[in-house]
Amino acid sequence: MKMIAPILTVLAAIVLLWYAGSVALNAKWTYDQAARAGEDVTISQLLSDTMSQKRPVLPAPHQVAQGLWQGLAGQAITSKRSLVYHGWITLSATLLGFALGTGLGIVLAVGITHSRAMDLSVMPWAIASQTVPILAIAPMVIVVLASLGVTGLLPKALIAAYLSFFPVLVGMVKGLRAPDSMQLDLLKTYNASQGETLAKLRMPSSMPYLFASLKVGVAASLVGTIVAELPAGATRGLGARLLSGSYYGQTVQIWSALFTAAALAAILVGIVGVIERITLKRMGMA
């Protein structure tokens, strides 16, 4: 409970800065409007106007909060204006992509730890893949897949997987190599096969590394999905919501979608964290 005060202080400071920012950034519009009408602007008018513009440069916190509330609870969750609806579209692609990416990462990591050839041939490509800006790749993947008749969930999930397999791969390679030489020698004295060593020693030993990677990976999946929703005129998902917001200057809508995405990421990472704690505790590794 001692931590409450500092946490609230930081939060209050952020909100205050945000208000100050929105007054400063939105003031120009207020002054322009007043000048056109030939009126003067008092301080109190300035404050109330900058915080309630319809299309502010930077919406005030309470406007975003209102937009969020409207989007989350103010509509039927099947409505096109519901953030729950768009959030679910994004979440489903995120989860599919996360599963695909995690699977791919683990499979590649197992290959790399068992084959020197794979270590030398796959790892550089995996690293290179992450240096390509996802914003450049995503539209191409979407367009190419669409021309093959694949649309909807899968193309987005593939982009999410493209981003999330990498942290899992790196973490699992480290994790599968975590057992020390004594533990490997012990299994050698049993004449254990590589498969048995993998199943009984390497896999369990890699769990702490896996979970650390999963946390990064699930957040990367969400980013990948949102980026994949930006191009090609997608109409559903948080990414589409961001894009249409920016087309029509609906900054409140943009910020509401951003906050929904951030909250979604926090929830996903939190869920992975809870599973991590339970699993590692049960494995005696926490």
Add this chain to the structure above:
Amino acid sequence: MTAAPVISARGLDLTFETNDGPVHALKDINLDIERGEFVSFIGPSGCGKTTFLRCIAALETPTGGTLRVNGMSAEDARKERSYGYVFQAAGLYPWRTIAGNVKLPLEIMGYPKADQAKRVEKVLSLVDLEGFGKKFPWQLSGGMQQRASIARALAFDADILLMDEPFGALDEIVRDKLNEELLKLWERTQKTIGFVTHSIPEAVYLSTKIVVMSPRPGQIYEVIDSPLPRSARPLDIRDSEEFLQVAHRVREGLRAGHAYDE
């Protein structure tokens, strides 16, 4: 008829190639270990005692000479699962219970399920850990963990037990107790034991044969057959005249082998 030795080394050599040039770890090792013997290897660090034990276990490959284990090459003996190996650290899996850890070699070697449970129970009682099967390693003291690792090495049918400073990390009181138990266990199981240590009292107390080694290059300086009785060695035998004489011989051997030079 005289039985063939369980372990037999002739002119064994091992040179490690390192970045600083070759290191002569073992030089011309000749040694026979008979069935049921308790053989200790003692010497300063760098004398090759652990390396020799690892050669017997086929965890290292000698670069010269011959080594027969159970009448086979060391590599074949490893594949036949001829020995149990106890390391300096217990190395139990934290995600397995004590019983689960002891069961590990049985699972890998494909023992039937029902047999596994029976064997786990039997070896846990051999090392005085009845009732601890369901505990996890972190719930046990260091000495108990090491006993569990010994149980793990005893669980399957290997008649050789190789131990690499198994009690080196434990305090002396625990160590004494485990030494006493190890002797009882050896008597009951009739295994052939190879035991690496750098404690003179431990070597003398446990062994029927003490191999004194000297460093640079690692070689056998002297093999001392213990005159102490094979069975019935209470802890206070270590105050007897005979014991002190053997300990003295070992220390002289170590000194003559330049173990105390630095």
